[in-house]
Amino acid sequence: MLCQMMETQRRSFLKTVIYRVVAVTTIAILTWFYTGNAYTVTQIVIAYNVIVWSFYYAHERIWARIQWGRIETANNQ
16 A cells, blocks of 8 residues: 655644744844844844745645655555
């Protein structure tokens, strides 16, 4: 019997959160380095993350439905 694994929405969401923490830190450091202004850092980080978070989550959900590149394994239970 072959088993097909699909990511849950919860897993995709957690991956998104972890990825965004790394990205937020990176963009905040770079923005601070170039501007030296905490207000500018905050505004850029918030705007950027609202947009990118949405696109990344949608990207993950789309790829969770694509079968290309997946290997089916036997379910031994």
